Amino acid sequence: MKTKNKIGKVLIFIGTIFLFNTEIKSQANFDSLKIKLPKHYFNTVINLDSYRKAKQDFTDTTDFLAKRLKSYGIKQFSASFYTPLFTDITEGKGKGITKSTHVLLTGNFLLLQPKFSGISQHTLLKTGIGIRCIFNSGKKGVWFVDASPFITKDITYVSKGYFRAASTIVYSHNPNEKFNWRIGITKSFMWGNKNYWPFLGIRIGKLDKVNLSIQFPRSINFNIPVGPKLTMSLYTKPQGGMYNFSNRDSLYYISNDATFSYTRYELNTGFRADVRVSNRFNFYVATGFCSKNNVTFYSETANKSRPRLPYKKYFFSENLGPTLFFNAGLVFKFGKSRSFYNEKNMYDVMDLNNTIGVGDNNQSAGNPQIPITPKVKKNLNLSSIQDLIDYNEF
């Protein structure tokens, strides 16, 4: 009996070694080539964005601040980026399911010039570094968590900056590649105040084909890929924020506050074209109408009792009529990334990352990483397809 047990143990031991060795052997030649494969699914992406809203006169003749400010327009420039910090891929043993976790570093730098013709020109800065984590369950679900702390400051005059933080948690479910729903919660300033919104989203249609995407409170998009190089979109989305504004012009006269909070939001409805020039560079242009043009000034002192809640006590608030806006941006992609063709969850991971743009500016770089299947086979040359064909096949 003892001998049998011993033999059994030895066999298990040898078997383990054999299995272990086979595993090593099965990769031996590949490992010896010392080829570095891309670690991440995400490229490093830099987005430069310029946004203008036409000037309009304040028509309210009863409010003396409106009379003093005279007119209002927006000029905005932002630079943002995201870069992968960490990617973990787990293969479910025997189930063939690949789970993945992605941690990205995000950053944004925004310069905003509200154009009030009745007072001196102010340049407002909003900048921050954030982190986002996306978990792809490998089945139907994707989790998204984002934290975007930022500082706003009036850089035209000496003023103290304000520290704020936006954040989002979303669960995204993909029953199939043509349909997706999302649920979550988001803390954002894009509607011109500190708001906690439920995040509710639905998408009908494949991400690389014609699709309608409604993502409350961020955007409604109807996307039409015209070809592998061009995507047209009809969209509506809010654009805005809460910024620190120097009281140099004594707009707030009730107390001697050095700064106050200038908030704005506008609802942009228009048309956007995303052009994929190359694998490394895209650009987009968008134009349309701004409606619900709101500008509000809140005193920080008067709202001191509401540090975590939306501000209520304002000393100036006006809604202007519809006007035109123009938006254009450049998108640069760097580095190599892993392939994820036809992986609907990874497409959703990319889409989540772009729908919930970097920072809290509600700007999207488009979906530069989701491949759009080309329809026509053209411009194929031999050197371009060496990976696919061996010479002896001719």
Next chain:
Amino acid sequence: MKRFFKIVVFVCMFLYSGHSFAQGSRDKVAELRVSFISKKLEMTNSESEKFWPVYNEYNDKIKAIKRNLRQSYKKGVDNLSDGEAEELYQLDIKSKKAEAEIHEQYAEKIKAIIGAKKTVKLRVAEEEFKIEIIKNIKDKSD
């Protein structure tokens, strides 16, 4: 601000002109192949969920092996010393062996996901796609 934009446009044009067009075409062909294969295989949703991550990983590895070899040959073969030629020869052999290893390893994984019948179909689809490409090139050159 205007100067900044000029710099940005310049950088962007530089990147664009410096970009490898061959890489762009290669990606386009890879996208076409994926589309071709997915049409031919007719997988269920559940199979598709499991299959594509494995197949993409397999392709990334094969592509990396071929790219590595191609870059080694890029230096030219006319002025190679005996030592360099031997090194290149060994790399060629190793690369072929590595390809075979990866192929075997992933064929097993793919078979476990989509079954033997569809795995055979996959190989046929890959071959058919190659023939399509060759036809396309021949048509252009005629």
